[in-house]
Amino acid sequence: MEYVAALLDMASIRVYEVATFYTMLNLEPVGRYHVQLCRTTPCWLRGSDALRDACRDELGIGLGETTEDGHFTLTEVECLGACVNAPMVQINDHFYEDLDPARMKDILRAFKAGDPSTPGPQTGRQTSAPASGPTTLTEL
Ligand code: FES
Incomplete structure (x- = not known):
């Protein structure tokens, strides 16, 4: 600097x-995989604390820490602009959205295994459309 x-x-x-x-x-x-956990209000209201706990349980690290093998760093960040699909994390360059603790752990296990999951919404939602499916522009 x-x-x-x-x-x-x-x-x-x-x-x-x-x-x-x-x-x-x-x-x-930071570690090979930088897990950036959004904890701003929309993600917090939708369960970011539980995602933090899932990361802690799966990786054995807390916020601001890196695993001993240097593979994962867990960081708390402010809004990443994907609030509509909260809660979410960014891992390196990709967003993982619509998360719950079980899915968060699955994603981390996939990274550990060297076979990262597909980023984006994790519930089958189409991008940021309503969770029940698109309600506008349904026909081209
Ligand atoms: S509050 Fe988490 S992406 Fe905006």
Whole structure:
């Protein structure tokens, strides 16, 4: 961060402000799989605490921690913009949505086995359509 500040000829605090505010900037190395758990209000109301517990039970780590083998890091983040499909997590570049604790554990087991699950809604929902199915634009 000091290097970047010097390179851009700006006060160090400007770089620190950005780097410590946005969670997409990691200040320490993260695991091969970075599990970012959204805990903002919609995800919290829909069960993000239970997802945190499922991650803890399956991985043996808490928020801000990395597994001993370096494969998984669990991070708490603010809204990732998929509230309609809450609760959700981002693992590396992909969103896993409409989660429950059992599905969360299944997804983590699949990553452990080297065969990651298909991202997106985990309930069969079509993208962000109503859970009961599309109600508009049903015919082309
Ligand atoms: S609150 Fe979780 S994605 Fe918006």
